[in-house]
Amino acid sequence: xxxxxxxxxxxxxxxxxxxxxxxxxxxxxxxxxxxxxxxxxxxxxxxxxxxxxxxxxxxxxxxxxxxxxxxxxxxxxxxxxxxxxxxxxxxxxxxxxxxxxxxxxxxxxxxxxxxxxxxxxxxxxxxxxxxxxxxxxxxxxxxxxxxxxxxxxxxxxxxxxxxxxxxxxxxxxxxxxxxxxxxxxxxxxxxxxxxxxxxxxxxxxxxxxxxxxxxxxxxxxxxxxxxxxxxxxxxxxxxxxxxxxxxxxxxxxxxxxxxxxxxxxxxxxxxxxxxxxxxxxxxxxxxxxxxxxxxxxxxxxxxxxxxxxxxxxxxxxxxxxxxxxxxxxxxxxxxxxxxxxxxxxxxxxxxxxxxxxxxxxxxxxxxxxxxxxxxxxxxxxxxxxxxxxxxxxxxxxxxxxxxxxxxxxxxxxxxxxxxxxxxxxxxxxxxxxxxxxxxxxxxxxxxxxxxxxxxxxxxxxxxxxxxxxxxxxxxxxxxxxxxxxxxxxxxxxxxxxxxxxxxxxxxxxxxxxxxxxxxxxxxxxxxxxxxxxxxxxxxxxxxxxxxxxxxxxxxxxxxxxxxxxxxxxxxxxxxxxxxxxxxxxxxxxxxxxxxxxxxxxxxxxxxxxxxxxxxxxxxxxxxxxxxxxxxxxxxxxxxxxxxxxxxxxxxxxxxxxxxxxxxxxxxxxxxxxxxxxxxxxxxxxxxxxxxxxxxxxxxxxxxxxxxxxxxxxxxxxxxxxxxxxxxxxxxxxxxxxxxxxxxxxxxxxxxxxxxxxxxxxxxxxxxxxxxxxxxxxxxxxxxxxxxxxxxxxxxxxxxxxxxxxxxx
Amino acid sequence: xxxxxxxxxxxxxxxxxxxxxxxxxxxxxxxxxxxxxxxxxxxxxxxxxxxxxxxxxxxxxxxxxxxxxxxxxxxxxxxxxxxxxxxxxxxxxxxxxxxxxxxxxxxxxxxxxxxxxxxxxxxxxxxxxxxxxxxxxxxxxxxxxxxxxxxxxxxxxxxxxxxx
Numbered sequence: 009x010x011x012x013x014x015x016x017x018x019x020x021x022x023x024x025x026x027x028x029x030x031x032x033x034x035x036x037x038x039x040x041x042x043x044x045x046x047x048x049x050x051x052x053x054x055x056x057x058x059x060x061x062x063x064x065x066x067x068x069x070x071x072x073x074x075x076x077x078x079x080x081x082x083x084x085x086x087x088x089x090x091x092x093x094x095x096x097x098x099x100x101x102x103x104x105x106x107x108x109x110x111x112x113x114x115x116x117x118x119x120x121x122x123x124x125x126x127x128x129x130x131x132x133x134x135x136x137x138x139x140x141x142x143x144x145x146x147x148x149x150x151x152x153x154x155x156x157x158x159x160x161x162x163x164x165x166x167x168x169x170x171x172x173x174x175x176x177x178x179x180x181x182x183x184x185x186x187x188x189x190x191x192x193x194x195x196x197x198x199x200x201x202x203x204x205x206x207x208x209x210x211x212x213x214x215x216x217x218x219x220x221x222x223x224x225x226x227x228x229x230x231x232x233x234x235x236x237x238x239x240x241x242x243x244x245x246x247x248x249x250x251x252x253x254x255x256x257x258x259x260x261x262x263x264x265x266x267x268x269x270x271x272x273x274x275x276x277x278x279x280x281x282x283x284x285x286x287x288x289x290x291x292x293x294x295x296x297x298x299x300x301x302x303x304x305x306x307x308x309x310x311x312x313x314x315x316x317x318x319x320x321x322x323x324x325x326x327x328x329x330x331x332x333x334x335x336x337x338x339x340x341x342x343x344x345x346x347x348x349x350x351x352x353x354x355x356x357x358x359x360x361x362x363x364x365x366x367x368x369x370x371x372x373x374x375x376x377x378x379x380x381x382x383x384x385x386x387x388x389x390x391x392x393x394x395x396x397x398x399x400x401x402x403x404x405x406x407x408x409x410x411x412x413x414x415x416x417x418x419x420x421x422x423x424x425x426x427x428x429x430x431x432x433x434x435x436x437x438x439x440x441x442x443x444x445x446x447x448x449x450x451x452x453x454x455x456x457x458x459x460x461x462x463x464x465x466x467x468x469x470x471x472x473x474x475x476x477x478x479x480x481x482x483x484x485x486x487x488x489x490x491x492x493x494x495x496x497x498x499x500x501x502x503x504x505x506x507x508x509x510x511x512x513x514x515x516x517x518x519x520x521x522x523x524x525x526x527x528x529x530x531x532x533x534x535x536x537x538x539x540x541x542x543x544x545x546x547x548x549x550x551x552x553x554x555x556x557x558x559x560x561x562x563x564x565x566x567x568x569x570x571x572x573x574x575x576x577x578x579x580x581x582x583x584x585x586x587x588x589x590x591x592x593x594x595x596x597x598x599x600x601x602x603x604x605x606x607x608x609x610x611x612x613x614x615x616x617x618x619x620x621x622x623x624x625x626x627x628x629x630x631x632x633x634x635x636x637x638x639x640x641x642x643x644x645x646x647x648x649x650x651x652x653x654x655x656x657x658x659x660x661x662x663x664x665x666x667x668x669x670x671x672x673x674x675x676x677x678x679x680x681x682x683x684x685x686x687x688x689x690x691x692x693x694x695x696x697x698x699x700x701x702x703x704x705x706x707x708x709x710x711x712x713x714x715x716x717x718x719x720x721x722x723x724x725x726x727x728x729x730x731x732x733x734x735x736x737x738x739x740x741x742x743x744x745x746x747x748x749x750x751x752x753x754x755x756x757x758x759x760x761x762x763x764x765x766x767x768x769x770x771x772x773x774x775x776x777x778x779x780x781x782x783x784x785x786x787x788x789x790x791x792x793x794x795x796x797x798x799x800x801x802x803x804x805x806x807x808x809x810x811x812x813x814x815x816x
Numbered sequence: 817x818x819x820x821x822x823x824x825x826x827x828x829x830x831x832x833x834x835x836x837x838x839x840x841x842x843x844x845x846x847x848x849x850x851x852x853x854x855x856x857x858x859x860x861x862x863x864x865x866x867x868x869x870x871x872x873x874x875x876x877x878x879x880x881x882x883x884x885x886x887x888x889x890x891x892x893x894x895x896x897x898x899x900x901x902x903x904x905x906x907x908x909x910x911x912x913x914x915x916x917x918x919x920x921x922x923x924x925x926x927x928x929x930x931x932x933x934x935x936x937x938x939x940x941x942x943x944x945x946x947x948x949x950x951x952x953x954x955x956x957x958x959x960x961x962x963x964x965x966x967x968x969x970x971x972x973x974x975x976x977x978x979x980x
Contacts, residue, residue, distance in 0.1 A: 034911035037919025038926060039903075040854020040894035047853040129848075131840070224858045224866055224920045224954045275856070275920030276954050308859040536918025536955045704914045707957030735863035735952075743958040744949040 018617045023556060024549030025763065028700035031541045032556075033534075042273045045228050045243050050301040053230070054083060056294050057133040057304065058287070059123040059140045060314070061115035064151070064385040064728020065163070066144040068111055071123060075139040081132030083298060085140060086124040086290060088112040099259055099289055102282075102507055103359060104178025105188070105350035106166075107388060109286045114147070116163055116348030117387045118730050119313035124290040126302060149728040153322065153345040153382035156186040163348060163383045178350075179359045179381075188350050188381035193364035193441045199376035202337035206328030210416040214408055215797045216401050218320035218345070218386070218722040220312050221393040222740065223535070225275025227315050228305035231291040235299050239266050244288060246271045246563075247281040248573025250531055251510055253565045255284055260292065271563035277535035278712070279391035280316045282353040282575045309733045316353075317386070317722050318393030320345040321401045327409045333417050335428045338372050338440075340405060342379040344390075350381060352390030353575070354397045355505040355512060361397025362496050364441035368406035369450050369494045369666060370428040375440035385728040394712050394773040396497045396576040403493045407778035408795060411490075411785060415794055420467070421786075422458060425492050426451065436759075443496060445664045449692070449756045454492060457668035457690045460752060463488075466672060474790045483678050489671035489783025493775035497767040498581025498663045507572065513658040514582035515569035516590040518547065520651035522640040524633030525557035528590070531571010532583040533563040537705070537769055539579060542697045543587050546763060550591030551598070552618035552632040569654060577665070577767035580697070581758075586657035588762040593653035597639070602630045604644050663758045663766035667691040667775045673783040677814045680806030682718065682784060689775070690752040694766035703751050706772045710749055713776025715741050717784075719801040739801070788812060823887045827852060828896030838884035843867045845883045846893060854894035854923040858952070865951030868924035869893045875931045875950070894923035897930055905968040905975075906930055915964030917955030925951045929965050937973055941966070 013021075023029045036042050073085035088110040091097040098106045111122045123140050127133035150156040150163065162168060162185040169175055174182045179189035203209055229244030240262055246252045249269040257264040274281065287304040294302040306315065322343040328336045344360060346352060354361040360379035367375050392398065410428075414421035429450040430437050437445040466488050473486040502511035515531040528547055532539060540560040548555040562568055571583060595615060602620035603610040606628055613620040621629040630638075638644070639651040672686040689706055696702055719739035723731045732738045757764025777798075784800040785793060791812045796804065809815060820835040825845075832850055841860075846852040846869070858866035860879045867878040870892040898904035906926045909915065916922040925948070932939065932947040939947065944965050945958070953961060 030911055031914070033919065034916060035900075037916055037922045038907040038910050039899055040852075040923040042919045042922075044853075044856065044920065046857065047847075049848070049851070130844070131837070222954065224864060224918070224952065225856065226858075274918065276918040278954070305857075308861065538917065700914050704917060704956060704960060707959045708917060708955045709957075711957035712954070734861055735859045736861065740864070740952050740954065742949040742952060743945040743962065746958050748959050748962075749957065 015617060022548040022552065022554050022618060023545060025545050025695065025697050027545070027698070029541055029545055029555060029698055031538050033538060033540050044225055044273050044275055045230060045245055046305050048230050048243055048272070050230065050232060053301040053303055054126050054128060054294065054298060055130045055133050056124050056126045056291055056302050057130065057137060058121045059125065059137050059142065061111065061118060061120040061122050063115055063144050063146050064118045065116060065147040065149045067114045067147060068122070069143040069145055072141040073123065075141065076125060076136040079132060079136045079139060081128040082125060082136040083128070084126040084294065085136065086110065086126070086294065091293060094293065096259065096289055096293060099284065100508065101349055101351040103350040103352040103354065104356060107349040107351055109289045117385055118728055119310065119387060121286040124294065126294045126298065149385045150186065151384055151386060151724050151726060151728050153343050153384050156382050156384050157184050159186065162186070163385065186383045188346055188383060189359050191360045191379045192377065194376040195374060196376045199337050199339050199374045202374045203326050203328045203339055206336055207331045208416055209326055209328045210409065210413040211326050212409060212412045212795050213324045214405070214795060216319045216321045216323060216404055217798055218317050219393065219716050219720050220317055220722050220738065221278035221280040221391065222312065222738065223276030223278050223280050226306035226308060226311040227281055227285060227287065228303070229288050229291050230301055230303045231295040232301035233295040233299065239268065240292065241268045241270065242292065243270045243272055245274050245281045247277045247533060247535065247575050249533055249563050250565050250570045251507060251572055252284065254510060255508065256292065269565045271533045274533065274535040277575065278394045279318060279353065279575055281535070282391055283316060283351060285315050308735060312722065312738055313730045313733045314387050315389065316391040317347065317389035318391050319401060323401070323405050325405060325409045327413050329413060329417065333419050333424050333427055335370055335372050336374065338367055338375040340366055340377045344379055344381045345384050345386065346381050346390050347384060347386040347388040349388040351388035353392060355499055356507055357504060358397060361392065361399070363398040363402050365399055365443055365494065365496045366402035366405050367439050367441055368403060369430060369492050371430045371434065372440055377441055386724060392576055394709060395770045396495060396499065399495055400774050400777055403774050404778045407491045407493065407782065411782055412794055415789065421490055422463060426454060429454065444661060445494065446661050446758050446760055447756050448494065448664060448666055449754065450492065450666060453666065453668045453690055453692055453754045456752065456754065457670055457688060461670045461686070461688050483676060485675045485677060485787040487673040487675060487783040487787030489673065489779045489786060491669045491775050491779035491782060493771070494664055494666045495577065495771050495774050496662045496664055497577035497770065498659055499576050499578055500662055501660060502658045510572060511658070512572045513656050514571035514578070514586050515654065515656045516583060516586040517569045517654040518590045518594055518652060520594060520636045520639070522637050524553055524636040526553055527559045527561060528587065529561045529568040530583045530587065531569050532574040532579040535574065537574070537579065538701050542701060543584065545697055546584055546587045547591050550588050551594050552615065577770045580765045580767045581663045581761060582657055582659055584765055585659060585762050586655045589657055590653045590655035593655065594651060597651060598632060598635045600647055601635045601638055601644060605630050605634070605638055660760050663694065663761060665691065665693045665766040665768060665771050667771055669775045669779040671779045671783040673787065675784065675787045675805060677809040680802035680809065682800065682805060684747040687747055688750045688752065689772060690754065691768060691771055692754045692756050693768035693771065694755065694757045694761065695764035696753065696755065697765060702768050705769045706751050707749055709770060709772025710776045711741055711746050713773045714746065714780055715739055717777050717780035717798055717800060719799045721799050823883055825886055826890045828892060836883050838882055840883040841879060842881040842883050842886045843878040846878060852893050852895055856920055856923065863952065865928060866921050866924045868928045868951060870927060870931055875928050894927050897927060904930060905971045906964065909964040909968040909971065913960050913964040913967055915956065915961045921951060921953045925953065925961060933969055933972060938969060
């Protein structure tokens with residue numbers, strides 16, 4: 009058998025790992041043929057929508073649905089009283105709390121679901137909503153978590169015993185009726201001692217404001233109960249379809265095999281679509297009651313006001329160092345505003361997510377973190393908006409504390425980072441707050457980044473600019489934003505990561521077809537990340553069949569293997585690993601088949617790109633295509649027919665992607681308008697599967713970081729009215745506001761991941777927010793600024809300039 | 817509640833006649849009545865552009881137009897811009913330059929870009945960024961969208977030159 013194709017060409021033909029393969033998803037999306045949940049149309053389908061509370065805190069005295077039921081097209085109006093006999097008027101949250109599905113006697117935030125109107129179309133539902141009469145008695149509103157912790161106003165009477173005592177919450181003792189938990193990591197007394205005796209201590213309080221993931225497609229579902237066969241099908245915008253199936257089974261009592269959950273195309277998730285929302289429960293109940301399919305789709309206001317806020321951390325820190333700048337200790341306290349119900353989407357044992365990664369990329373010997381969760385009259389949520397659990401908060405905290413310490417030491421912030429980085433030879437590195445960082449080479453990345461932007465040149469230019477400003481030659485200041493972040497992604501090892509008891513492994517199942525193509529199914533679900541493209545590339549490299557011959561399917565619980573879904577950058581670290589491992593099982597069987605076909609011992613053949621060759625005789629080989637055909641069609645002694653494999657992968661550790669970012673910004677002190685002149689992003693996500701997709705993820709994550717740092721927030725007034733419920737008030741950057749980004753990389757493979765990949769989708773958001781914020785703060789550093797809170801919108805920047813006396 | 821009235825629209829070259837309430841928003845007419853699901857709903861306040869269609873030669877956000885206002889008009893959606901056998905250069909360019917991720921904004925984005933390139937076949941980057949500012953993308957950060965539109969413009973200009 010003469011091979012006319014070179015080895016290099018054979019590698020190229022596979023379109024495996026490392027190549028910028030074009031996306032297979034794009035044909036349908038560019039032609040308007042995507043299939044999102046709101047595109048679904050079923051015979052007799054009804055539409056459900058909510059009556060929502062205009063009050064942030066009120067008792068409900070009565071609900072009158074009679075007039076609504078008179079509206080032509082309105083079929084039913086569900087209230088808590090209807091759900092109570094089914095035990096579905098409350099539901100469990102991912103954080104171990106419970107949440108009202110429909111208001112049970114009171115409401116705790118503006119926009120809360122009060123009644124569910126089911127109608128023949130959305131216009132009739134809207135007419136019905138107008139006519140549901142709810143009699144409210146308003147109650148004192150708590151929007152400030154510090155006030156909530158001292159107030160006599162009790163938000164959650166259901167969590168206070170009859171004798172007035174406070175039963176423990178899901179995460180231990182509670183200090184006050186509005187207190188949810190205290191969570192600690194590290195060593196309290198030794199840290200306090202180190203800080204008390206330190207040569208230099210910097211302190212800062214910062215508020216990481218409330219915001220929202222706001223994917224372009226809102227949340228929604230279609231529930232269809234087939235009463236003949238007793239089967240429920242639930243289509244929806246689910247980032248974790250299998251977990252949703254289990255949760256639906258547990259709360260509805262339907263057996264899990266009678267529930268089919270399907271995540272069709274999802275129009276962006278960013279954490280918004282991880283949780284379980286009242287709309288899902290009400291749709292299911294309405295479908296069971298009416299026997300018809302019921303669709304529920306949020307409008308944008310519902311989305312911004314009720315499902316899945318992010319952040320809202322009030323953080324206070326102390327960082328100590330020697331006079332030379334070597335950090336000796338770090339202390340952090342967080343008051344976490346969780347809203348009316350604790351519905352944070354974190355692994356259950358981590359009520360503050362992975363906030364204890366807040367020692368960042370630095371070798372800090374002693375540290376202590378304490379987080380207090382608090383109930384207020386705001387929407388529940390607390391999701392990971394384009395980050396692993398609370399990692400944006402952690403990285404923002406440490407990257408601000410480093411800057412504040414640099415000011416205190418009168419030192420360059422880049423140099424301060426450099427002398428405190430965990431050194432390459434220290435990995436695997438156990439941090440003071442408990443995590444074991446798997447790998448890293450921070451100094452190399454930092455040096456590469458600073459050289460790429462000519463850091464010293466930038467500082468010289470900045471000094472000149474300050475001189476020019478003081479001389480009245482310019483009204484623009486220049487800020488140099490730095491950030492060096494370490495992410496912690498790929499949740500996670502089942503030994504400590506679960507959600508409501510569901511272990512956070514993931515899975516891949518591969519079936520090779522006789523003619524040498526394949527289908528692989530995973531427990532994850534793409535929301536734009538391009539899984540159908542990249543997972544086929546992993547497999548192509550592992551099993552030697554072209555990526556173009558491999559179909560990837562996700563999101564249908566009847567066909568895909570069980571997995572915990574896509575969020576927290578876990579798809580590549582966990583399901584990607586499962587994919588590689590399943591591929592290796594295929595390869596192991598293929599090796600035996602090849603050896604039989606080539607009439608040699610198993611150990612005498614070796615894998616080479618797309619074939620097994622006889623060792624030392626490369627002209628004797630069987631391609632994977634040959635092997636696939638033989639697997640099905642040739643009787644091979646001792647080997648079962650077929651070529652399939654499944655892998656459930658429980659990762660031994662998280663992965664720790666990192667990166668070095670630099671932002672150069674000009675700020676007009678008279679208008680407060682920041683102009684991003686340059687943004688350089690170096691990411692190390694370990695082995696790179698598809699550079700084109702990695703770059704796209706970096707561009708997108710940085711843009712979401714720009715949004716959060718420079719203007720995007722969910723804000724409330726004192727009455728608990730949400731002031732940012734539309735895209736008029738909630739900042740989403742357009743092409744006009746966004747710069748071009750320079751991307752770069754280093755490669756430090758994860759030592760424990762089968763292909764060394766670490767995940768990248770969220771890194772740019774995690775590292776980007778402090779970088780943009782640091783740029784703003786740095787511009788004002790020469791004039792005495794230490795810290796100002798985000799979001800740095802034009803008005804707030806102007807106020808900073810004004811407070812520093814820069815307006816003359 | 818209001819009475820239904822007779823409307824006639826031309827959508828992607830096809831004459832459509834039906835009874836509808838005047839208050840029905842055009843995006844629902846397209847998506848639910850005519851099963852044209854390419855244009856999406858992102859905000860219903862004209863901010864995001866996911867519902868962008870072309871009406872009588874102008875880019876319009878279909879989420880804030882009543883069907884009564886669209887009566888008698890000529891409407892083009894992404895489905896009318898190109899399909900499997902006659903892809904528009906923008907559709908090819910968006911794939912080639914990774915100008916999309918979740919795909920939700922893409923139909924509106926391409927529909928708007930097609931109009932932009934009709935109005936200005938050789939736009940600068942600044943003109944593209946300004947001309948596309950009515951369409952929000954949450955995934956891509958726009959860099960590759962701009963690149964895709966530039967590539968399509970180049971491709972279309974070259975094709976036009978070759979034809980002349």
